[in-house]
Amino acid sequence: MARPPGPLLLLLLLLCLLLYLAAAGRPCGPAGLSRDTVLGHLGANITLTCQDEVPENATVLWQVKQQEAAEGLGQQLVEGNTLLLRRLRYEDSGHYSCSVGSHLLRSLRLLVAEPPETPQVFCYRRSHDKDVLCEWPQQERPSPGTRAMLWVKRRFVAENATEHRCRYFSKARKFVCRVKVPPGTDETKHLVVSTCVSNSAGGSAGKDKIITLSSILKPDPPVNVTVEALEKAPQRLQVNWSYPSSWDPRFYWLRFQVRYRPEPAPAFMEVRPCLLACCLSLARLSPALCSLQVDQVTTTWLDIRDAWRGTRHVVQVRAKDEFGHGAWSEWSQEAVGTPWTDPWDLTSETEPFSSQVPLEDGTYGVTLLPRLFAEDDANGAAGSVMESSTHPVASPYAFLVTGGSLLLGILLFVGIIVRYRQIWWTNGQETTKPEGEGQHMLVPLNLLPPTLSDTPLLSHPAPSAPGMLLMTHTDHSSSGQ
Template identity: 50%
Template sequence: RRQPPGRRRMWALRAAGVLWLLVAAAAGPCPRPALPPDTVLSTVGANITLPCLQRQLEPNGTVSWKLENQAGSSERAVLGASLLLRQVRYDDSGRYSCYVGGCLVRSLRLLVDEPPEPPGFSCYRRSHVKDILCEWQPQRRPSPRTRAVLWVKRWLTGENATEQRCRYFPKVEKFTCRVTVPPSEDDTFLLVSMCISNGAGSAVSKDQVISANRVLKPDPPVNVLVDPVESAPQKLRVNWTYPPSWDPRFYRLHFQVRYRAERSQSYTEVSTPTHITSLVIHDAWHGARHRVQVRGLEEFGHGSWSEWSQEAVGTPWTGRTEREGRGSLGFPSDYDFYSDTFTGPPGLYGTEGANGNETPSCPLSPNLCPALCSRYKKKWRRGSLGQGKASAVVQHPLVPLAPPSPTSPLSEAPLLSPPASPGAPGSGDFGPFDVTNMDYLLVPQ
């Protein structure tokens, strides 16, 4: 069955690419270093014998050995024609010279090493203006003579590979290789491989095809802060900044925030528009500590997400200060949420506080004042559910509960009858007070 010319051309290109990969991998320049003829190779922990003479010495014959290595030089005298070293280490490597009667007879070079493991490296780029870094972390600590080289060539071209020497960092125990890419070649595909060699042998990695944009991976955002939102017990405000390795003046990131309450095991993830470095969480748990992390991705989706930032902790606004909670009026805790926005009748609470709210100071009876104040709070709550705002309610001053002065033109009859005993007819539910005019307790509509 004949295939369209376009499909045949596509399969031909794929086959040529695979064949070129196999040829490039087979011809990868990772030779095993040749050992000089006077070198003795040993693995770590083995016992090794260094011969000095082919013939036997006299019974009292003494042979002295001198070691020269990176640590300096040392001498030791032995009986017999050979030097026995037990459980050698990397530090035992060096040149051993045999002397008989003060004359040099033989010199050998001992190399204590192990063949390197095949490297499995990965490449990344911190920003558009940074070089590509390829890293490999061996499973075991390499010997001091281990060398790493990265071979780089353009994909599907006939040019020769370039060699990039790699550096070993003992603190992180990684080999790091640097590849410089011009800004105009961010989308150019590169074929890279790593060669590891030491005195005991060499190993080569598998080839990888990369590009500067494909390996782009920003550093995590920094300075993550979580703050409560005033008067909002279910909100948290999160702020962060770009990582120092990313310049936001020319290239931008968009971010993702994940958060959870400490009592929860699952995260909620929210994305932000490009270049926005803040977010308000609207569904936080009231009174619970939350853990928040942020990560970033290049604005056009090149590369991969950064790692998550370090955790930041915050708690939503609780509204509890030294003067809040259970105030002087003895309100239940259910009213704490409304205490900052409630507006009562003029003069009911006394002087105005620093926040514009009335400072609790009730001049009425200790038993009657909570009932009056509670009714005003309930009216405010009904207004917030659709009957108008509390600030729109017409304020009606209360008539003071006190006997009129002798000069008052009002009736001389007292507004309140004398106290009656509890349970007596007309005593009501207000304790010692006999309220005959219920208008004092009812708010005019």
């Protein structure tokens, strides 16, 4: 007895499995049209014909009843065997009939529709205990009667897909589908999502999307963001916010990102550690060139310690699952605040003081230490679980003492330099004196010869012996005294 070839059998089984996985969704195509239905495209012209041959001298009358019109009501149209409709609108859809007198010749149904756009589905989940929402935008308003469906099934599992009907929201201009998640569902299992949009003019199927419940987490943005100034702290701002109502912090926490910039800056710009020094240098010329972003914050507050003095700041916060699953939420609404300004200080400085340090992921943030989690309010909002460990900013009195000491040191240094400069100048003069300087030399004055006597009043003394002191006596009488 011959055995079936093993490799061929495995190939057939694999082909059947691939075909089954490819058919995870449902056929997507236009709804069937009856023989008396005419399809018209939006903005196009169309001609309706009553009959090929009409008796002579017969008056053909057209009548239309729109889909929104009440039963038994109709609108009288022009006469003739053909009816020309220009620039079709969705409101032109309805039942058109032609008759001669009371005799009905033909009845047609006109549908004005456009083929649907191809859906590009995006699925997300606001928290671990919420349903999955899948949506896709629409460039144009879909035709009346457009139907959108979504199917979900587990990957590599032989089971039927669950079907979900999607709704169109005209204000948001998008389709939204809600998928129920049973409690206890494994959030790491892969799911296959298929979509189809169809109407009378055609059908369009979206590309299958493979997701997991943990990878599509996207919280709502934080709410109640406030920015407050701290008294006697010209470079600090206290930012506070709350958890979104869709996230319950009693079971899972969120981590937050905070970004802030001076109000003249047109947009936010993430600053890396390697660019911070350059940014701060440029900021001396224009504060609007520099904006910072703080990451890895699990508290519902943040103490900004390097704000610009006397400058209005714009602050935003966004959130993500504490374990890093899913995506960041959208940024919260902007909140503004200005640091405290001394009313007696009319010349506030604008020098930046940065108390931030590089983080592991390359962003520039503050160092935080964990502490116990606590409830903030009766609604169960998350308390602060981490606190800043940055060094506190010195008080203005410390700056005054430091400035005075620095000024005194500068004056002392200048005095020492002046004193030593005089000494150096004096020593230089001594080293350059000519020979004989400092001795009192006798210079003849060319005095007139005496007129009274040629004999000098005093004779030259005889040389004395060594070691003896020579004393002379001056005759006061000869001096005229």
